[in-house]
Amino acid sequence: MEAAYELLAESGPSAVSKRAVCARARLNDRYFYESFANSDALLLELVRERTERGIGIITAAMIDAGPRISEQLCAAAEAAVDFAVEDRLNGPLLLASYSNEVLQRARQSTIYRLAVVTTKMTAIAKDGPDTGTPDADPAAYVFASGSIELVAAWLRGEFAVSKQQLAQYVAAALAAATQLEPSGVGVIGSASGSALDDQADEPTCQ
Known part of the structure; x- marks a missing residue:
């Protein structure tokens, strides 16, 4: 995987071929095929791994933000944007997904995965099962x-x-999609609203 990341950073997704990865990692084809059917499968796995890493970073940022809804939403958004645009791979991968068929499929999978996580976190925030x-x-x-x-257009x-x-x-x-307002419960944490903002405005990130 590390060899594939290096190739991505240096030359883009088109460089992530079986031959190139094996040469960089100094492995023969047998080791490659033990994990991946082809280079497309490897590329999809790389995007999946980065998606899960991003979700972990976003979730941690929300937890660290404390009980206020507005702060949690801002923390989630800021962490997501930072991960998307500051990482040396994520921005190029996202932009390449509009011309590369494999990465386009990966982008759709990422969108659905993020939607599932957002749905789950919203249910928890509203004290649902x-x-x-x-x-x-x-x-x-x-x-x-x-x-x-939006991030792709900004890039x-x-x-x-x-x-x-x-x-x-x-x-x-995010606030509009989840219908979570500062007077509601926290995205993560206690269901009590006593420590939350008493404003019902959209979050203003500082």
Whole structure:
């Protein structure tokens, strides 16, 4: 996997071939085929791994933000934007997904995975049952899809806003999709609203 990441960083997704990965890792074909059917499968796994890493980072940021809804939404949005645009691989991978068929499939999988996680976190925040692996709520899917499209457009230079402003738009979209307001319960943590904001406005990230 590390060899594949190095190739991605140096030359982009087209460089992640069986031959190139094996040469970089100094392994023969047998070791490659023990884990992956082909280079497309490897590329999909790389995106899946990065998706799960990003979800972990976003969740940790929300937990660290404390009980206030507005702070949690901002923390989630800021962590997501930072992960998408600051990492040396994520931005190029996202942009390449609009021309590479394999990465396009991976982007759709990422969108659905993010929608499922958002749906689950919303249910927990509203003191609902944890059903384990819920289906994605349509509103959560719209949020995930729209946020990824917005970040991609920003990376292409289509929106002249700062990274902080970009995070604010993502936070507002998350608030709208989850219908979580500062007077409600925390996204993660106690169901008590006594320590939460008494404002019902959209989150304003600092």
